Amino acid sequence: MTNLEFAPYFPWAWLAVLAAIGAALIGYGIVGRARGLAWRSLAVVALLAALANPVLVEEERKPIDDVAAVVVDVSPSQSVRDRTKQAEEALGALREKLAAMPGLEVRVVRAGAPGTAAGGMPTDGTLLFDSLAHALADVPRKRMAATFMITDGQVHDVPAADKGQPFAGPLHVLLTGEPGERDRRITVVNAPRFGLVGKDVEVRLKVEDPGAEGQPVKLTGSKDGGAPVETTTQVGRETAVRVNLDHAGSNIFEFAVEPAKGELTEANNRTVVTISGVRERLRVLLVSGEPHPGERVWRNFLKADPSVDLVHFTILRPPEKQDATPVRELSLIAFPIRELFEVKLDEFDLIIFDRYRRRGVLPSIYLQNIAQYVERGGAVLEAAGPAFATALSLYQTPLGPSLPAAPTGKVFEERLRAHLSKDGFRHPITADLPGADDPEHHWGRWYRQIDARAEHGTVLMEGVQDKPLMVVDRVGKGRVAQILSDHIWLWAREYDGGGPYSEMLRRLAHWLMKEPELEEDRIEAHLEGNRLVIVRHSVEEDSSPVEVTAPSGEKQTVTLADGIGGRARGTASVTETGLYRITDAKHTALAAVGTLNPLEYADMRATPAKLQPLVDATGGGVQWLSEGFPELRRVHAGRRTAGRGWLGVAENREFTVTGVREVPLLPGLALLLVGLGALMLAWRREGR
Amino acid sequence: METPERRLADWLDSLPDAERDALARSYTRASAEGGATMRKPDGREVPIPPLLPVPQDHVLTKSFYLLSQFPGRVTGGTVWVEARGNRYNDGVSSVIIGSNDWAGAWAVEADGAASFPVVPGGERQREMAYRFGVNWVMYALTGNYKTDQVHVPAIMERLGQ
Secondary structure (H helix, E strand, O other), rough: EEEEEEEEOHHHHHHHHHHHHHHHHHHHHHOOOOOHHHHHHHHHHHHHHHHHEEEEEEEEEEOOOOOOOOEEEHHHHHHHHOOHHHHHHHHHHHHHHHHHHOEEEEEEEEEOOOOOOOOHOOOOOOOOOHHHHHOEEEEEEHEEEEEEEEEEOOOOOOOOOOOOOOOOOOOOEEEOOOOOOOOEEEEEOOOOEEEEOOOOEEEEEEEOOOOOOOEEEEEEEEEOOOOOOEEEEEEOOEEEOEEEEOOOEEEEEEEEEEOOOOOOOOHHHHEEEEEEEOOOEEEEEEEEEOOOOOOOHHHHHHHHHHEEEEEEEEEOOOOOOOOOOOOOOOOOHHHHOOHHHHHOHHHHHHHEEEOOOOOOOOHHHHHHHHHHHHHHEEEEEEEHHHHHOOOHHHHHHHOOOOOOEEEEEEEEEEEEEOEOOOOOOOOOOOOOOOOOOOHHOOOOOEEEEEEEEEOOOEEEEHHHHHHHEEEEEEOOOOEEEEEEOOOOOHHHHHHHHHHHHHHHHHHHHHOOOOHHHHOOEEEEEEEEEEEEEEEEEOOOOOOEEEEEEEEOOOEEEEOOEEEEHEEEEEEEEOEEEEEEEEOOOOEEEEEEEOOOOOHHOOOOEEEOOOOHHHHHHHOOOOEEEOOOOOOEEEEEEEOOEOOOOOOEEEEEEEEEEEEEEEEEOOHHHOOOOOOHHHHHHHHHHHHH | OOHHHHHHHHHHHHOHHHEEEEEHHHHHHHHOOOOOOOOOOOOOOEEEOEEOOOOOOHHHHHOOOOOOOOOOOOOOOEEEOOOOHHHHOOOOOOOOOOOOOOOHHHOOOOOOOOOOOOOOOOOHHHHHHHHHHHHHHHHHHHOOOOHHHHHEEEEEHOOOO
């Protein structure tokens, strides 16, 4: 490449001044009709040209390779059917054809694999453009020849076509899969995020299966990993499913639709809905057998709990103590027994008997009702007083068989120190209670314990001679607890330093009312960063491993290390989005990672629709690989880059300059000679 | 058991009626401004919350017997309870102060006869003094229980829904 350039010895402005003077002199000569004017003009021009110093510049150029990017989608949707094989074959053919084009660099990016987003969190959906931008960060746009995407078209980060493109050159899409594929899937149209515990909520689902609208399909639902329930619906029609929230916290429902014949994948035939159960206020019935110093501990603790509605009855005067005081001077009312223990019994979440004794107030038919209420799922807490050791004991009523500890008839009235049993250290009701590791120094003394044998249930706290002081048990669907002393109020009064009565009673009451966080035998799992932390609570030491099943069905075994408070821990790494299932012989826990219904599996049918706008905007083309591999053509930049059956690769003809050679066109000396010669000729002409 | 309430009660018991009444009045003036304490004879400070005269509908009037007055050996003195209630204690007053000398009305000799005549007089006044004593003990043991009772119909109604 050669150019004519000037390299003046003086700035152009000076030359302009000299040229102006020369022109003025010549002009004067013309006006004065001077002789030899032609020779003088030639001298001026020759001198000016010498000063402007024209040079020939010769550049040495080297062509630069254009860049063609190839993005291979390796997201999970690419693994259905033979899409992976299709993609690899297409990549091989593409490499071969591109390699045959001179001056073309090929960059291959595999993108869209799960678990590759920043921050270590699993990604949601297929993100190809992100990886592409990364791979082309160092390539100037003018070098881009073409971008090929080998994908099923389910790309979830396609930039808007009108918003400046991330790369230059045409975007060509080589589609895996086949046109008109069939895939049945289930979608959640509407589901509440919260609901009241014990109440039904409605989840609206829809089965989509384009082309099969109206067909009846089987729909199954299961709750918290339990047994599935089956129902029937129609493809394309919204179905309302009523589900019951039976506990507080996350209620996880899985819905699945039966697979269709010849469908792409069953991965999206199931979906998960998580609904947080919110408890209504808990209703507690407190029955105090007599006014006593500990009564207000129960009242204060229950009334201070904002989640509790308390109904309290105290037997202020037993029936046998009638006197002549007129009723209108007494503040006593009749116990609404039938109402409480028959009509409204099931409305209560917990019934507490506080130093209750048989006094002919509650006929045994009602105590029988309470025993049945426990079997049905109710809860009873018996805080025993000295009468528990006597014939007036609640143990001697139809409720007796439900109580885990049987009185021996003896009452210890001596200094005693409550302490946790071995199980107590592991049970969520008492585990980690402040001071439990050294009750001698941290827990105040009590002075009464009703002697009892624990015939069933779990002893959590012991007193005199390691005899049971607090016992819990499950009866039927319900729960029962006993406290075998009425001196817990000494802790409340901080006598001898007091003790953690309010925390203990709160946990006890909420365990009785089935608070999920206080379950003593369960597995829970939660996310910490990109690790799944698995905690198994068990009263018995349990070292069995758990199996973690990823959303894709991949399984790993995790060993849990037993630790304090009855908690065994372990961690598993998490790479996928969706529902992880953690199981051991007895329990199942579910943990949701990222989005429960991942974008990736939402629609797996191959389609050009998502990429089409960008393909059109960049002048690219779309080719179904199932219809053959297209011809590739090298085309000049600015020409058409796609046509029927062919895809173009732009030729940008970029270069770098590697060297420059300058050749002065008019040597100064020659010009000087021309100038002088012209002057002499002019002089001679004048002199004639 | 040594509690602030007990120490206070012991000390108040040891005072003559007039002094107690004067104390209650002066204390009430002080408590209106808040932050008052009383000094026991042994020099220890006893914290006393702000007080107010027992309202007409206070639980003390219905914790067992229905009462409209709280007579003791004498009658007519104002009875004081904690003004705001104790929120850690379900609003139950941690102190009751009065000058009606209830113990004087309850006191009996070895033969069962009353130690002192009640003023202005009558067995009804002594019976009321006993009843106030019962209400006082019931208040200490059951707290605001009797204020619950008026809510029970409402609660029962709520349960029915």
